[in-house]
Amino acid sequence: MTHPRTLDAHQAHSRLHELIVLDVRTPSEYATGHIPGALNIPLDHLTRALPDIRKAADRGDILVVCASGTRSENACKSLTDAGITTATLIGGTTAWTDGGHTLHHPEGATRTSWSMERQVRFTAGAVVLTGLALGRLRPAFRLASAGIAGGLVFSALTNTCGMAALLAKLPHNRPDQGDLDATLAALRDH
Known part of the structure; x- marks a missing residue:
C-alpha cells in the first residue's frame, strides 16, 4: 500500500492553479474560510463522492485539506485504498494561514461556527x-x-477521534443535500 503524498503550504500555494482542492471539513468549518477554489466534501461523505473524485483525479492532481491535516490524511488513506492518488496539505488550513496565505470567505456566510x-x-x-x-x-x-x-x-x-466523528453528524455540521450535490457537479465540471 502506498502512503498519501504530502505538500506543505508553500508547495500547495505555488501549484494551486493546477490542483483540484477538496476540503473534508464540516460545512460550518468550511464556511469560516477555506483555500481559494476548494470544494467541500465532508469526510463522512467521501464514499458517496468516490466516482466523481475518481474522474477528477484522471483530469488533475487532487489535494485534500482539513483544519490540521489529520482528517485530510485519513481521507487520503481512504482514497488511496479506493485506487485514487491524492496528496494532503501538511498542517491543513492552519498551516496555510500561518504561511501567510489567505482563506476565501464565502459571501453571505453569516453562520458562526466552531472548528x-x-x-x-x-x-x-x-x-x-x-x-x-x-x-x-x-x-x-x-x-x-x-x-x-x-x-x-x-x-x-x-x-483518530471518535467524538469528532459523532459531532460531525450533528445537524449544524451536516451539509445540505443541495450543497453537496452542487459541489459534486462542480467537481465533475472542474
Missing part, C-alpha cells in the same frame, strides 16, 4: 465537569469522566 477541535474540547470538558459534579451525588457518574479521559488518550495514540 471541530473546539467542538471536541468543549464537549469533552462539559462531560468531564458534569461527571465530576454528579459524581459527588453518585460516584458512578465519575465513570463518564474516566471514559472521556480514556477516549482522549486513545484518540492521541491512534490519531
Whole structure:
C-alpha cells in the first residue's frame, strides 16, 4: 500500500492553479474560510463522492485539506485504498494561514461556527465537569469522566477521534443535500 503524498503550504500555494482542492471539513468549518477554489466534501461523505473524485483525479492532481491535516490524511488513506492518488496539505488550513496565505470567505456566510477541535474540547470538558459534579451525588457518574479521559488518550495514540466523528453528524455540521450535490457537479465540471 502506498502512503498519501504530502505538500506543505508553500508547495500547495505555488501549484494551486493546477490542483483540484477538496476540503473534508464540516460545512460550518468550511464556511469560516477555506483555500481559494476548494470544494467541500465532508469526510463522512467521501464514499458517496468516490466516482466523481475518481474522474477528477484522471483530469488533475487532487489535494485534500482539513483544519490540521489529520482528517485530510485519513481521507487520503481512504482514497488511496479506493485506487485514487491524492496528496494532503501538511498542517491543513492552519498551516496555510500561518504561511501567510489567505482563506476565501464565502459571501453571505453569516453562520458562526466552531472548528471541530473546539467542538471536541468543549464537549469533552462539559462531560468531564458534569461527571465530576454528579459524581459527588453518585460516584458512578465519575465513570463518564474516566471514559472521556480514556477516549482522549486513545484518540492521541491512534490519531483518530471518535467524538469528532459523532459531532460531525450533528445537524449544524451536516451539509445540505443541495450543497453537496452542487459541489459534486462542480467537481465533475472542474
